[in-house]
Amino acid sequence: MTAQNPIVVQPLRTSPGHKTWLEGPAGTGKTTTAARTLVSLTAQGVPAGQILVLLPQRTLARPYQEAVRALPAGPQPTILTSGGLARRMVDLFWPLVAEAAGFAQPGLPPTFLTLETAQYYMAAVAGPLIDQEMLFHSVALERTRLYSQVLDNLNKAALAGFSSETIGQRLSDAWAGESSHKYVYADAQRCASLFRAHCLAHNLLDYSLQVEVFRDFLWPLPELRNWLNARTAYLIADNLEEDSPFSHRLIADWLPALHGALLIYDREAGYRSFLSADPSGAYGLRSLCDTQLEFTTSHVTAPELETFGRTVARVLGQDQRLDRQAAGLPPQVVIHQDARFYPEMMDGAVSAVTHLVQAGTPPGQIAILSPFLSDSLRFGLTTRLDQAGIPWRSHRPSRPFLAEPAAGALLTLATLATPALKRPVNSDALTRAFMQAISGLDFSRACLLASMCRPPKAQDGELLPWEMIQESFRTRITYPVGEKYEILRRWLAEVAGGEVLELDFLLSRLFGELLSQPGFGFHTHFDRGSVTAALVESAAKFRQALPELEHDPLQLTRLYFDMLEKGLITAQYLSNWQEEDSDSVILSPAFTFLLANRPVDALVLVDVASDAWFRRLYQPLTHPYVLSANWQPGRLWTDADEDANNRSTLSRLVLGLLRRCREEAHFLWSERGEDGLEQRGMLLRALYQVQLLEGGQHG
C-alpha cells in the first residue's frame, strides 16, 4: 500500500494488537508521523509510561523528546537504545543472572563500563601482554586505537550474534592480503579473550557483555519478559536501518507480545554499517507487521535534487543503462570548478554562502559539509565567514579532549586549582586558558598576563595577585581584564586551599560559579559549554567505573589526566546540535550532519575531490563487514567487495545528503588538496559523468 502524503499532519490510526510497518526515503515525514502517533496514542488511552521508543542512537531522540514535552504530567514514554535497554535490565535483574553468566562474584554489584573506562581496563589487562610478547608488532597504530578496535570487535560480535571466541578466525579467513598479517588477528583474539576473562572475574560489563548477558541470560527468563510486557504496551522503533541485528532480533521476538507497534525504516540509508547497522536484517521485520505503509513524497527535497541524487547513485553503481535522458545537472545543483588550490576552494565556499544569504536564505538553513573537518579547514572557513559577517557554528564528532581548546583551558585551570597534582603548566597552556576564560582578552595581552602572573620560571604554584603585577604591565593588560583575572585567581586559590575535589565536581563548579558567568569566556560560547558538559560527564563516569578509588580523588584525577594524555578519552558525549537553535551556518562533517537528520535549505559540500568521502577508516584489527551478521565466514574480502562497498556507501551518502536539502546544493573542490597534491576522487568523477550526460557526449 502506498500512502501519498496523507499522514504527515495526522497520526497513524492504531488498533489493539496492530503492528504497522512504515518505510520511505528520508524527508517523507516518517518520524514526524511517529512522533504524532505517540501523542495520539496517549490521547486514545494508552498509558504514556507504557510506550517505548527504541532508537539506534541518542542523537535521534529529539523529535520524540519534543512530542513527549507536549504530554500531560505523569509517567512518560521511555526513549532508549537497545543497548540502553540491555544495560538497565542487567542492572535490575543482576542477581538473577550474574552467576549463570559466569561472573566470579555474583554477590557483588556489577560495574558498567563506558568506552573510556573499558579502554582503561583494556590498557591494564592487555597492555602488559602486548609489551611482553610484542603483539601487533608490525602494526603502526597508536595504542589507544588498538584497544578501541579490540573492544569494537567484541561489540560487533555481540551485536551480530556470533561468539566472541571466533572473532580472530573470522577476520583471518576473510583476509586476502599478505598472509604475514594474519597473526594480528590471533593477537586481537588473545586480547579480546583476556579482557573478557578479566571482566567476568571482576564484575565489569563493557558494552558487549551488557548485550550478551541480556540476550543470552536475561531475555529467555520469563520473569524478565513478564516484567517488560507489563510495562510496555506500545513500541515505536525508528531508523531501524541504522540499528543492529541484536535490536532486530529483540523486536522480532517481542512483537507478538506487544499491544501495538510502529516500525520505521528509512530506505537507501544504513549509514552506521561500521557500527553494526544492518539494513537488510531490519527489512526482515516488515513481514512480521500487519500493515505495510510506504511514504514516497518528500516534504524536503526538490524533485530535481532527488533525480540528480539518483543519477549520481546510478553512475556510482555503474548502471549501464544510463543514457542522456537520465538528466544532467538541474539548476538546483551548482558545481564550482575553478579552484586550483585549497584556500581558493574555501574562498569559493564562503562566497557561495554569502550569495545564498544575500538572496534571502537564512544562515541557519545553510550547511557547509566536508568529509572531515580538520582544525585547519574549520579555521579557514570560519575566519572567512567572520570576515563576511556570517554567523556560524560547528559540530564535530568525538575527538580527543586534548584537541578541544576549551577542554584544554578547563584542565589547565583545574590543574592550578589542584596543586597536589604537582603537574607543571607551561605558559603556552596558560595563555590559551586565559584567552578562553576571560572574555574579550586578546592573544597578545593573554600572553603578557601569562608571562607576568607567575614568578619567573615557575611552572606551577599560585598565580600572583593582580596588585603584585608590575604597574606598567597592568596598564598594558588593562584593568577590566585584571578585575576578571583577580576573580579567577581568588576562586582557584580558594579551591586549591581546600581538600582535593573530585574532578567532575571541580569542573562543574569552575564552569557554574565562574566561567559561565558574564565577563567570562564560556558565558556566550555554546561550544565551550558543550565541551564542559562532555568533560564533566566523562570524568564522572570514569570515577564511577573505579569504585575502589572512590575515596582518593587525587589519585583518580591523576589517572584521568594520564588517560587524557594518552588520548584514551574522547569527547564523545558532545551534545546534539539540535539543542541549539541559533540562526547560523552549520559546519560539520557530512556524516555527522546525516545522522543528526536535520534538513536545511542549502548544502555547500567542500573538498568534493577527496577520497575521504567513501574510504572507510583504517582499522587493521577489525572489519565492519566481516564482523557483521550477513558475512559468510570463510569468504575472502576482496577488492571487488571493497569497491562495491565504497560505491554504495558514497551513493547512500549523496542521496542522504540531498534528501536533507530543500533548495540548492553546491559542490566545491580544488585541483590540489590540502596536502598540495592532485586529487580526483570518486565523487568528483561521478559529478563529471553526470555533467557528461547532460552534454550528451556519451551514450
Place this chain on the structure above:
Amino acid sequence: MADPKPAWRAGIRLRPAQEEILRYQGGRMAILAVPGSGKTFTLSLLAADLLQRDLLRPHQEILIVTFARSAVDNFNVRIAGFLKNAGRIAGMGYRVRTLHSLANDIIRVRPEAVGLPEDFAIIDEYESDQLKGEVADAWLRAHPDFFDQWLKEDASEKETADWKTKGARRVVNEAVVAAVGWAKDHELNPDQLEERMRPSGYLLTEMAADLYRDYQRALEYRGAVDFSDLIRLALRALRNDPTLVERYQDLFPYILEDEAQDSTNLQEQILSLIAGKDGNWVRVGDPNQAIYASFTMSSPEYLRRFSSAAGVTVRTLPESGRSQQAVIDLANHLITFSLSRDDHLNGTLSLPLILPTAAGDPQPNPPADPTHIRMALTGRDPDSELNVLVNSIESALKHAKGAKITYAVLVSSNLKAENVRAELEKRNIPVVDALLDTSTASRSMVKAVSTFLNWLALPLATGHVTQLFNEWSTRQPDLHARAEAVTGAKNLLGRLTQVEDFLAPLPGHEWPAQVEPDCGEVLERFRTLLSSWQELALLPASQAVLTFVQDVFSSDPAQLALGYKVSKFLRRLETEHPEYSLRDLSEEVKANKRQKGSLSAISLSDTGFDPSLYPGKVVICTQHKAKGLEWDRVYIPAANNYDFPSAAPYDTFFAEGYQVRGRLNIVAEMLAQLDLLLSRDPYAGYVEGEATQEARQKVSQDRLRLFYVSITRAKRDLVISWNTGKNRNLVKSVYFQHLLELEDSFHAV
C-alpha cells in the same frame, strides 16, 4: 586514401609519422622516438583522439604513465587543451600518473592489504638517501675493519688511512643503495633475503642483508615506505587479489606509457597486469636516452624486447625540430659510432637517426650553422676550464643584447654544479638553481614556519613580528612593486614597542598613530592577517601551521606540499611529546632542517620546470635532470674519460677505490654475489673481478647515452670542453674524441 581528418584536429598540422600513430586501433604498439620529436605532444594527441572516438564507457579512463612528476602537469595541460578544442570537459576520461603515484593509488584504497597503516608516509628519494646514509654510518661504526680484506697489499699508510675513512664509507653508502634496490626489485623482504643467504657464506651478501634490514626497520619506525616499496607493494596487492586486477583492467582500457626506456622489471609487470593479455598498451620511448640503467633497476632492454615481440606494432618518430643541423649531425655521429663498435658499446645507441623536420613543418629546426658549435681541442686543469666557461657565458650574455636566449650548464653531479654556481655568482651572473637538490624551496619554507611558531610562542617580541612581516611580504606578488611601502612598514614595525597596540589596539591607542597612506595600507593588510592568526594559538601547532602556509603560500603547489609535510612532522611530535611547548616545536623544525632530516627535501623540479621562463639567466643542472628540457645555448664541461668513460683499461671509475686490490668495484661484486643466491644454475660460481668489469661496461654505456642526451639539449649553440682532472691524468673521452672527427660540424677552440 588517407582517413578524413576529424574536425577538432583541423588546426593541428601533423607529420606523416604522427598521423600514422594516430591511426592506432588498439593492441600493443611501440613508438621509438628521437629527442625533440614531440613525444608528449603526440601521446597527448593520441589520448585526446581515443577519447574523441568514444571508445570508453563513462567510468573508464585512459591511463597515461610517465617517468617524472614534472611531466604529469605537461601532459595534463596538453590533453586538456586538445579536449577543449574538441568541446569536451577537460580532466575527465584520462589519468596522468607517474608509476609511483599509480602505485600509490592502488595501495591507498586498502593500505592494510599490504600491511601498511592508513596514514603511511612516503619518503622521497632525497629523504631515502638520507636514511640510507644514516644506516650506512651506523653499520660501519659496528664493523670498522670489515673492508680491510679488500685493501691492496702494497697500500701505503696514507692509502690505508684513506681507505678506512673515506673509501669504506663511500662503499658502504653505495652498498646500502644497491642492496635495498636489488632486494626490492627481487621482491624479497629482509627475512627472505636472509633465508636465501644462509648457505652462501659470501661476506658481501651478509653486509647487504644487514643494511637492508636496518634500512627497512628505520622505515617501519617512521611508518613510511620509499618509492620502490610503493611499486613493490602495488604489484603485490595486484597479485594477491585478482578482483583488483579486474577492476583496474576495466578502469583503464588503454595504457599509454611515456619514457618506456626507463622502465623496470616491476613497472613492466604492473602495467602488463593492468593491460591484460591482449589489452591496449602503447609504449613510447627512446632507448638512446636510457640514462639510469647503471645505478637503478631500469633498463632500455624492456622497451627493446617489447618492440621486437610478436604482435607489437612498431612506429617511429624520427623527425625533430629542436636542434640545428650541426647538433643533429653530432648526435647521429654518436649513434653510428656505437653501431660500428664490436665491443660492449655496440648497440648502446640505436637507430633511428634524428631527421630534421621537413620544409613547412610547424617546428622548423634553427638555421644550420656549425660555427655555433664550439669544442675545446685541448684539455685544461679543472679551475681554468671553469674560468674559460664562465668567461664564455659572460661574453655570450653581453652579446645577447636583450635577445631572449636561454642558457644551461650541464654537469655530472650536484657537487660540480655547486662549483659552477659559486663561480657564476662571483661574477654576478644570474643563476637558476631550481633543478638542484640543494634548492632554496625547503630552506625558505622551514624558515617561514619556524618564524611563525616563534611568533605564536612569543607574540610580544617585536623582532618576531617584523620577521613574520618579512616572511609574509616577500611572498605577496603585488607588493614586489611597492618596495618603498614595504620598507616603510618594516621600519615602522621595528620601532613598535607594545605589540598589542598594533595587534589589538584599545580605542585611542592605535599604532601607528600617523602613517603614509601607501605604507599604512600594507601595514593594515598585515595587521588583519595577524589578528586572524591570533586564534591559531588555540589550535594544535600542526593545524595552525597548515593555515599559516595556506595564507602565505596560497598558490604554490610545491610549497603547499612542503607545508603539509611540515605539518605532519609537527603532528608526530605533538603525539609523541604532548609536553612540548611552541618554542620546542619551532626548535625541532629548525633542527630537523639543519640535520638534513625529512624536512630538507623537496625540489621544485618535481613540479615542472620550463627553461623558456628564464631567458638571460644561466640554469645549472645535472645532465640527468636535463632530460626532456632544451636551451638555446648549452655548455657541457668535463668531457673527459672520468665523466664519460668507455671502459678502456686506462679509465678510472668513481665506484672503484684506488686503494682496493685489483681496483674492485665492491658494490658490483656484492650484487653479483646476491644474484648468485637466486641463480638456479648449478654451475654458476663467483669469480672475483668479473662483476667489476661488467659494471665498467654498464657505466660506460650509460655515459655514452648521457653524452648523447646532453648534446641533444642544445637548440642552436653547443660548447663542449674537457679537463685533465686535478691529477692531470685524464684524457678526452672517447666519445668526445669521436665527435672531433666531424671537422665540418664545429668550430675548434
